[in-house]
Amino acid sequence: MQKSLLFFLVFLSVLSTQTTAQLIDDKVVKDQFTDQINLSSPYYTTLTFFYNLEETNFRPKEAAKALRIPENPEEDGEGLAIKLKQIFEGQGVIIRTSSIPNISNYQDSTSGVREPVYYFDKSTLPGVFLEKVGNQWKFSAFTISQIPDLHQETYPYGTDRLLNLLPKIGTQEYFGLYLWQLSGMFLLLFLIFLAHFFFTFLVDKVLVYFFKKLKHQQLGESYILPVARIISYYLIVLLLSVFMPVLQLPVEIWSWIIVILNTLKPLLITVAFYKLVNVVAVYFARLATKTESTLDDQLVPLMRKTLKAFVVIIGTLFILRDGLNLDIIPFLTGLSIGGVAIALAAQDTIKNFFGSVMIFIDKPFQVGDWITSGDIDGTVEEVGFRSTRIRTFRNSLMYVPNGKIADAVLDNHGLRRYRRFLTTLTVTYDTPPLLIEEFVKGLREIVEAHPDTRKDYYHIYFNNLSSYSQDIMFYIFFEVPGWPDELRARHEILIQIVKLANSLGVRFAFPTQTLHMESFPEKKDLIPEYPADSTFYQKKLGEFLSTELKKK
Structure with missing residues (x-):
């Protein structure tokens, strides 16, 4: 940054040799202007004021005559004239004489006032303007009253004192600068x-x-x-x-x-x-x-x-x-x-934008949720201002406009607290009721022992007699955050069910057709023999619970 500033200042000094230190840009007009006091128009008043404040012919007393000074001013007219010129210089206002009207009865139609006035630069110095007093044009009384404040604003923090201090160093010219x-x-x-x-x-x-x-x-x-x-x-x-x-x-x-x-x-x-x-x-x-x-x-x-x-x-x-x-x-x-x-x-774009706003306010889903609605079926990956990105189960990306999502009926599977698991356990018809009772008790113990199952609400009952099996309804809920955890919990539950069935000797049925024939003395029946004593099955269930579920 130091090099940039140094280059800037050197360039400034070189460029300054090609210009003058005056505010008025029309040098030919200034050379032809010999009358020191001429206030007949805005044009001549401006020349009178700045011409008499140039360093070559410095006459602040004559320049002060272009000011409408009150009867008892707080500061002399010469000091006010010098300060006003310094305000023009400090604000960087260039007075272009070619644009100043040379009409005695000039009327500014854009000023909004009926009195004859002329503004130099409304954007930079809105409070500095000329007004006609009798047959003469002078800087207005309002302008004179604003000079101290404008001077303080242009040269703040006491820097105005340097205006009189620095010139004492020397006025010799080098490279176009003093x-x-x-x-x-x-x-x-x-x-x-x-x-x-x-x-x-x-x-x-x-x-x-x-x-x-x-x-x-x-x-x-x-x-x-x-x-x-x-x-x-x-x-x-x-x-x-x-x-x-x-x-x-x-x-x-x-x-x-x-x-x-x-x-x-x-x-x-x-x-x-x-x-x-x-x-x-x-x-x-x-x-x-x-x-x-x-x-x-x-x-x-x-x-x-x-x-x-x-x-x-x-x-x-x-x-x-x-x-x-x-x-x-x-x-x-x-x-x-x-x-x-x-x-x-851009109605659709605005609709999608407000749709995204409603998504963030209502929060119908969050990133990672599995949602379904019509053709929409997948996991939310990102929510943007225009669209929501959904990863389908085919691993493709679906971009859905937020306006469509805001108007759609969504089924958010990710907000489920419990995930339902319903299946039917089919056992063969030769399974005795006592064994079924103990099997159902064992299934309930499996659900109670698993850490991810809902304990206050589940149904496990001998529910139906179908054409080839005796059916047990197995209706439980998992309290897990996502689908992978649900699959893991299902796996663990089903493994325990199979182990329980093997331990008790329960056979699962499947669709078959059985042809019954006369029993032969030398042939053993395929149907297993089940003990009629209920304590036998209770003992088997106790062994299973003590060996398998205690491991959890």
Whole structure:
């Protein structure tokens, strides 16, 4: 940055050799202007005032006659005239004589007043204007009353004292600038180097050390440090804005420097806020990790993008208004009218945007939920401003407009607290009732012993007699977060059921056709023989419970 400033100041001094240090741009007219006092029109009053304040013919007493001074002024007319010229110079206002009316009875139709007045620059100096007093045009009494405040605003923090102090250094000319101007430039350059060194030390050393002590070094170096550096550059620009008007540089150059400085101020503030959005996003991201909803994690990047767009838009408006001195009211009016046309042409986009807003407000689902609705069937991966990305079970991606989702009836399987599992256990018809009773008791013990089953609501009953089997309804619920956990729990339950059946000697039935024939003495029947004593089955069940379920 030091090299850039040095190059800028050298370029400034070289360029200044090609111009004059005067406010009036028409040198031919000034050379032909010999009458020291002529107040017959805005044109001649302007020439009278600035001509008599030039360094070659410095007559502030004659220049003060162009001011409408009250009877008992707080300051003499000569001092007010000099201050008014310094205000023009400090504000970088170029007086173009070709645009000043040379009409004695000039009437400004845009001023909104009936009295004859003439404004030099309504945007920069709205309170400085000429008015007709009798047959003469003079700087208005209102302008005279505003001179002390305008001078203090143009040269703040006591820098106005340097206007009388610096010229005492010397008025010799070098490279088109006076010696006191060159001395002031080198002094200002030294102050900039000193300020840059101080801000760099404060930001890169002290700030990083502070965050390191707080054990947030990553946050400080990655997010806070870039913002602090931009703010340090902004402070240097403020330093230039305060001290550079004192140098009284050629107004043709100074007017462009003012534009650059006034543009840099809102630009650097915009960049600082743009980077500050990352700090806010990190804070909200940490808050989102503490909530159970995964939809908050998707909201943080959307919020970051929205805030950055908002900062860029507002910053651009301030740059246009303060830097380039443009009237943004017609621009905003045009945006409002064009916004209606854009809204009509982008109804679907706006509908999708408000659909996304409703999704984030109502939270009908979150990232990772399995949802179904018509053709929609899959797991939510990401929620954007326009569409929601859903991963189908075919591993393809489905992009669904948020407006469609907001209007659809969704079945959110991911919000289930319990996951139902219903199956029918079919046992053969030769299974005796006592064995079925003990088998059902064992099934209930399996459900009670499993850590992921709902204990307050399940149904296990001998439920039906079908064409080839005796049916036991097995109706339970799993309290698990996702489908993989549900599959794991099913696997564990079914394994225990098979082990229980093998332990008790329960045979599962399947669709068959049995042909009964006479029993032969030498042939053993295929139907197993079941003990009639119920204690036998109770003993078998006890052995199973003590060996298998105790393992859990």
